[in-house]
Amino acid sequence: MFLMEIDRGLKRLDFIRIQARDLTLKTVKEQGKPTADITPQINTLMEQFIIAPVDMDPSGIVRKFDHLLDVHDVKFKDDVRAIAPGASEPTLNNLGNLVEASWALNTIYRIVRHFYLLGRRTSSFFIILQLQALMPMVMQEAEAYMGAARAFAEGQPIGDGIGALVASRLMKDKAQRKVEKDVIVAETTMEDRRVIALKAEGPGGNVGKPGDAIRSIIEENQGKVSMVVMIDAALKFEGENSGDISEGIGAAIGGIGTERFKIEEEATKQRIPVYAVIVKESILEAITPMKKEILDAGEKVIERIKRLIIERTKPGDTVIVAGIGNTIGIGQ
Amino acid sequence: MAQGKPPGGGSVTVRFVLSLILAFIGLFSLLALLTGYDFIQQRRLDDAGTSLYLSLAFVTFLFVVFNIVRTRRGFSLTTVVPSKVLSVVQCTQCSFKQLKNFALGDYVTKAEGKCTQCGNQTLFVSGIFTEAGKKR
Numbered sequence: 001m002f003l004m005e006i007d008r009g010l011k012r013l014d015f016i017r018i019q020a021r022d023l024t025l026k027t028v029k030e031q032g033k034p035t036a037d038i039t040p041q042i043n044t045l046m047e048q049f050i051i052a053p054v055d056m057d058p059s060g061i062v063r064k065f066d067h068l069l070d071v072h073d074v075k076f077k078d079d080v081r082a083i084a085p086g087a088s089e090p091t092l093n094n095l096g097n098l099v100e101a102s103w104a105l106n107t108i109y110r111i112v113r114h115f116y117l118l119g120r121r122t123s124s125f126f127i128i129l130q131l132q133a134l135m136p137m138v139m140q141e142a143e144a145y146m147g148a149a150r151a152f153a154e155g156q157p158i159g160d161g162i163g164a165l166v167a168s169r170l171m172k173d174k175a176q177r178k179v180e181k182d183v184i185v186a187e188t189t190m191e192d193r194r195v196i197a198l199k200a201e202g203p204g205g206n207v208g209k210p211g212d213a214i215r216s217i218i219e220e221n222q223g224k225v226s227m228v229v230m231i232d233a234a235l236k237f238e239g240e241n242s243g244d245i246s247e248g249i250g251a252a253i254g255g256i257g258t259e260r261f262k263i264e265e266e267a268t269k270q271r272i273p274v275y276a277v278i279v280k281e282s283i284l285e286a287i288t289p290m291k292k293e294i295l296d297a298g299e300k301v302i303e304r305i306k307r308l309i310i311e312r313t314k315p316g317d318t319v320i321v322a323g324i325g326n327t328i329g330i331g332q
Numbered sequence: 333m334a335q336g337k338p339p340g341g342g343s344v345t346v347r348f349v350l351s352l353i354l355a356f357i358g359l360f361s362l363l364a365l366l367t368g369y370d371f372i373q374q375r376r377l378d379d380a381g382t383s384l385y386l387s388l389a390f391v392t393f394l395f396v397v398f399n400i401v402r403t404r405r406g407f408s409l410t411t412v413v414p415s416k417v418l419s420v421v422q423c424t425q426c427s428f429k430q431l432k433n434f435a436l437g438d439y440v441t442k443a444e445g446k447c448t449q450c451g452n453q454t455l456f457v458s459g460i461f462t463e464a465g466k467k468r
Contacts, residue, residue, distance in 0.1 A: 154436055203442075295460075330440040
């Protein structure tokens with residue numbers, strides 16, 4: 001019975017990953033205008049991997065991870081550029097995200113198939129039992145990635161972009177400049193405070209390097225920053241409402257942890273308080289097109305930032321507001 | 333390393349055949365109950381026989397219904413209907429606000445040209461959202 005259930009799930013995973021791969025091929029052909037057949041290159045991209053640095057001696061591991069991710073980003077972007085020579089920079093970023101979603105689905109399928117076959121071959125009830133218990137979560141994640149692939153193919157904002165959307169509203173019609181890798185900064189005023197808003201450069205799918213950007217802004221201001229407010233999407237617990245807002249302390253940023261490390265390090269060095277405002281959503285909502293309740297949370301987040309600024313700073317102070325998340329479909 | 337054998341199919345077929353057999357047994361039990369005649373032992377049903385056929389009919393039909401529901405649920409998840417995506421177009425100078433279908437190339441902050449209400453070139457896309465997706 002368990003085997004039959006896993007088998008059915010595996011078939012669905014295969015169906016979903018093929019759908020995603022076909023969508024990737026179709027979109028790259030339409031938007032990237034390749035001159036030759038790109039199927040072999042797409043297949044190669046689907047199997048790529050990163051070898052994590054050795055963690056037996058953890059000293060300096062963040063720097064190593066950061067370097068690895070930089071190398072991966074550059075190589076990945078070059079690979080996507082090679083299969084989509086006719087794509088503009090924002091389109092290229094969207095296509096990169098699309099390929100990554102397909103890669104994720106392919107990897108999920110390969111891992112599930114591995115344990116399914118291993119369980120069958122060794123007749124191990126416990127491997128099968130564990131896999132069967134995990135299948136609902138795995139399927140939910142796969143459905144989410146499929147939704148993400150559709151959003152990336154059309155360049156639609158996703159739930160994770162709520163932080164970027166809030167920053168975009170703050171920096172609209174203000175003088176903007178680029179700092180660090182793919183991060184845009186603009187200055188505005190709020191309740192007589194100088195607010196430096198930042199987000200990843202859109203509207204292409206991009207998360208930028210907000211850690212480096214915040215560090216560089218703090219250095220530019222010789223450490224005279226009263227506080228950093230980070231806005232991000234966060235996973236809700238079952239039973240909580242999507243679009244609800246929570247406030248906390250600390251660097252609200254996901255990923256492998258390198259960007260969070262940089263922000264925490266700089267904030268600690270300069271004794272700057274870091275506040276987090278998060279918008280709750282499920283994993284499915286975070287990577288599929290933005291839902292109305294999440295979009296509507298944007299205005300409430302701005303109100304919350306205003307309140308935080310009034311309560312925690314004095315007029316004339318400098319505040320950094322960082323909109324974190326994938327900025328696909330969100331300009332500035 | 334040798335690639336493992338691709339997963340063998342047949343789970344749906346096995347389930348279907350099993351359901352068919354059980355449905356047949358269920359119908360047979362129901363017929364015995366309705367006619368009050370035990371076709372296997374070629375005699376009228378006594379109390380013990382009635383209880384047996386009643387339990388058999390109940391269990392088999394329960395399994396068939398359970399199987400149908402599970403199979404339907406399994407298939408329903410494979411076809412997620414892509415939800416409708418809308419762009420919110422707003423004017424920065426007046427109260428004009430409009431919803432339109434998302435078009436390829438739309439993005440938040442994209443300039444949309446002249447406002448039909450105030451005539452200024454201040455229309456822009458202020459948000460893009462999806463309506464709640466439904467599963468078929």
